[in-house]
Amino acid sequence: xxxxxxxxxxxxxxxxxxxxxxxxxxxxxxxxxxxxxxxxxxxxxxxxxxxxxxxxxxxxxxxxxxxxxxxxxxxxxxxxxxxxxxxxxxxxxxxxxxxxxxxxxxxxxxxxxxxxxxxxxxxxxxxxxxxxxxxxxxxxxxxxxxxxxxxxxxxxxxxxxxxxxxxxxxxxxxxxxxxxxxxxxxxxxxxxxxxxxxxxxxxxxxxxxxxxxxxxxxxxxxxxxxxxxxxxxxxxxxxxxxxxxxxxxxxxxxxxxxxxxxxxxxxxxxxxxxxxxxxxxxxxxxxxxxxxxxxxxxxxxxxxxxxxxxxxxxxxx
Amino acid sequence: xxxxxxxxxxxxxxxxxxxxxxxxxxxxxxxxxxxxxxxxxxxxxxxxxxxxxxxxxxxxxxxxxxxxxxxxxxxxxxxxxxxxxxxxxxxxxxxxxxxxxxxxxxxxxxxxxxxxxxxxxxxxxxxxxxxxxxxxxxxxxxxxxxxxxxxxxxxxxxxxxxxxxxxxxxxxxxxxxxxxxxxxxxxxxxxxxxxxxxxxxxxxxxxxxxxxxxxxxxxxxxxxxxxxxxxxxxxxxxxxxxxxxxxxxxxxxxxxxxxxxxxxxxxxxxxxxxxxxxxxxxxxxxxxxxxxxxxxxxxxxxxxxxxxxxxxxxxxxxxxxxxxxxxxxxxxxxxxxxxxxxxxxxxxxxxxxxxxxxxxxxxxxxxxxxxxxxxxxxxxxxxxxxxxxxxxxxxxxxxxxxxxxxxxxxxxxxxxxxxxxxxxxxxxxxxxxxxxxxxxxxxxxxxxxxxxxxxxxxxxxxxxxxxxxxxxxxxxxxxxxxxxxxxxxxxxxxxxxxxxxxxxxxxxxxxxxxxxxxxxxxxxxxxxxxxxxxxxxxxxxxxxxxx
Numbered sequence: 001x002x003x004x005x006x007x008x009x010x011x012x013x014x015x016x017x018x019x020x021x022x023x024x025x026x027x028x029x030x031x032x033x034x035x036x037x038x039x040x041x042x043x044x045x046x047x048x049x050x051x052x053x054x055x056x057x058x059x060x061x062x063x064x065x066x067x068x069x070x071x072x073x074x075x076x077x078x079x080x081x082x083x084x085x086x087x088x089x090x091x092x093x094x095x096x097x098x099x100x101x102x103x104x105x106x107x108x109x110x111x112x113x114x115x116x117x118x119x120x121x122x123x124x125x126x127x128x129x130x131x132x133x134x135x136x137x138x139x140x141x142x143x144x145x146x147x148x149x150x151x152x153x154x155x156x157x158x159x160x161x162x163x164x165x166x167x168x169x170x171x172x173x174x175x176x177x178x179x180x181x182x183x184x185x186x187x188x189x190x191x192x193x194x195x196x197x198x199x200x201x202x203x204x205x206x207x208x209x210x211x212x213x214x215x216x217x218x219x220x221x222x223x224x225x226x227x228x229x230x231x232x233x234x235x236x237x238x239x240x241x242x243x244x245x246x247x248x249x250x251x252x253x254x255x256x257x258x259x260x261x262x263x264x265x266x267x268x269x270x271x272x273x274x275x276x277x278x279x280x281x282x283x284x285x286x287x288x289x290x291x292x293x294x295x296x297x298x299x300x301x302x303x304x305x306x307x308x309x310x311x312x313x314x315x316x317x
Numbered sequence: 318x319x320x321x322x323x324x325x326x327x328x329x330x331x332x333x334x335x336x337x338x339x340x341x342x343x344x345x346x347x348x349x350x351x352x353x354x355x356x357x358x359x360x361x362x363x364x365x366x367x368x369x370x371x372x373x374x375x376x377x378x379x380x381x382x383x384x385x386x387x388x389x390x391x392x393x394x395x396x397x398x399x400x401x402x403x404x405x406x407x408x409x410x411x412x413x414x415x416x417x418x419x420x421x422x423x424x425x426x427x428x429x430x431x432x433x434x435x436x437x438x439x440x441x442x443x444x445x446x447x448x449x450x451x452x453x454x455x456x457x458x459x460x461x462x463x464x465x466x467x468x469x470x471x472x473x474x475x476x477x478x479x480x481x482x483x484x485x486x487x488x489x490x491x492x493x494x495x496x497x498x499x500x501x502x503x504x505x506x507x508x509x510x511x512x513x514x515x516x517x518x519x520x521x522x523x524x525x526x527x528x529x530x531x532x533x534x535x536x537x538x539x540x541x542x543x544x545x546x547x548x549x550x551x552x553x554x555x556x557x558x559x560x561x562x563x564x565x566x567x568x569x570x571x572x573x574x575x576x577x578x579x580x581x582x583x584x585x586x587x588x589x590x591x592x593x594x595x596x597x598x599x600x601x602x603x604x605x606x607x608x609x610x611x612x613x614x615x616x617x618x619x620x621x622x623x624x625x626x627x628x629x630x631x632x633x634x635x636x637x638x639x640x641x642x643x644x645x646x647x648x649x650x651x652x653x654x655x656x657x658x659x660x661x662x663x664x665x666x667x668x669x670x671x672x673x674x675x676x677x678x679x680x681x682x683x684x685x686x687x688x689x690x691x692x693x694x695x696x697x698x699x700x701x702x703x704x705x706x707x708x709x710x711x712x713x714x715x716x717x718x719x720x721x722x723x724x725x726x727x728x729x730x731x732x733x734x735x736x737x738x739x740x741x742x743x744x745x746x747x748x749x750x751x752x753x754x755x756x757x758x759x760x761x762x763x764x765x766x767x768x769x770x771x772x773x774x775x776x777x778x779x780x781x782x783x784x785x786x787x788x789x790x791x792x793x794x795x796x797x798x799x800x801x802x803x804x805x806x807x808x809x810x811x812x813x814x815x816x817x818x819x820x821x822x823x824x825x826x827x828x829x830x831x832x833x834x835x836x837x838x839x840x841x842x843x844x845x846x847x848x849x850x851x852x853x854x855x856x857x858x859x860x861x862x863x864x
Contacts, residue, residue, distance in 0.1 A: 045441075064375070064380055072723070072725065073724065074721070074722050074723075076722070098814075162636075164636050176636070263574030264574060265820050266639065266826070267573060267817055267822075268573075271817075283432050
């Protein structure tokens, strides 16, 4: 049996440590840093020099005119100026009308979409927990949307919600051109994609409840409601909390569907918080502000997650 | 046996020759003729005729002046057969054969182009030798000294030959800063009015319009108010025989985050600009007061224009609030609306019968003007019976510039200038899918320019559509008053918030006054954040304000 000495153990840990430092800690730290600074970082050209192009033999390559062909060597200098701006970016976010609207849009989306996904997922799981004809096939079909790329789903539903000539035209609903309906459209797409996930996890949880426990409860209590209230729901509570947590964490990051379906419009009616932060950072190069926005979101999500985990611990306790 | 071997050898030689000939036919994109003419053969078989002289002294039979050199050009991504990026794919094999160099094409969605370009330039990585930019990027590019002047390349005689003299001043301005040239000719953006010539000239509709509105229907309309009347008259009627559904008046592309705000720019210019001889504090200004950067976007002229656009929107399909260019254009091309005002692509797409049902009946005209405009100096409306045309260079006029970090600027220029020579430019302008729109003197018909109707007809155009189309663009780019172009640092950010507020107004979330007032307030914040004095100086330079 090999007995690893302490230093060797640490050597094996190094790749993981490097990975965490490079791809988690550093980006977090750097984005926190720039959220407190005005960043003026640019490279300037300090000189350009023409040098002859050489062939494999090291001789200058000549043009038709006999002059040597040249290439340009660019001399550059990094100019970095980080100016401490304190909480200016964070304060700016609190006064930004767009941020306020994005928070509202995100909150409506998260509350509506996640609630409906969990309710529908639970109902579907209950349905599939019993025997129905073609259950295996239907179950497979049911979970297909999970595997679709959100960007592709966005484009798919762009054609579905197309108001003139689209398959839902007969309904006469202004799916993408009226602000409220546009948000409903985004919610529908998310429900379509993520209800199957809730369904799948709930179904697994239902099927893991021991049959003898259910039978005992059935004998002790005559009502189906009591069976659900006393046995099924409590047994599933940890799973429900985990699903809720996962969906909340995912839903507050709503981006892909907006990017492909509505671009945040009409106006800013469907502009989610993440989409706004993205456009500020990557479309308008306002990285300090975008970082501050991202941290504000992180704080809110951490508070919510902490509350949920506390509840989870209490449940297990 | 000997005969068999000889036969086999002959067959082998013949096969080898045939294979070589096939290879030449497949790879050959350039044919040099003894009389000095040169054929550039596109991948679809189209031939662009040029000459050795026009191609510059570096290129020639057997010459490979950039052998071993690889350049990268960054462009918006519309695919290999899409607008702006498509021609780059088309010219790549030709340039590679002429130069011996290799061209990499870096594609990015139009919405990410600015950020991707700025990231490369600010980091100085020099990933891209050439960048296809919109003219509204110039504020940032000039401020950072990120572009190379191109006069040296142009004057060397080594590269494909083109000149700024072929551009009307309104377009030349967009490719230069002060007296320095940076941009290589490619696309000429400006919006004109497209209308259904057959429908508007129909005597029955003419009579019914007069009975309803009380005056003769002007074809084409000269004022926006006339256009609205005509649009309202036709909206909801089934005036087109292509289907049994009711048709529309004017179709617009209004999707937020796309190019809807350009509609407002083009339309509002004649409401909101006070014409004058020169650029002053009050005359020929549209965006800001050039003395202090106070936004003008919420002036009564701008507000009235947006209210007008809201009215005009009611004569089109409701869904257009969520429509990009393609959907709106297709609606017009399928014969579903009387009017659309948009870029040159529409005129050439009218000729593409795979998309268009209106070839030969696709009228074009200079954009209407408002019969009243806001006088910034006196703070009052001026009503006029003879509204003056206001041209525009609305859009990106997407064209190539050379990155200051390029290690092969001459090769990058060589490629961009190959697309800028007259026959290449004409090829782009004649074909709608290229996204390269006309605007250069040689594309206007004689005697205003050098082109002939036959040139367009040979490229598949209907002769009836050509004269109006080229005249409309000539009138637009040479109009006495031109909508000033926003070329300041942060222009995409200024436009971003304007776009969102305009979209909110068009979807009834805000009134016109609220939308523009909110825009102005945010613009003040942006200007303060970026540095008012710096931005003011850029703005003054960009619009030619002398104080």
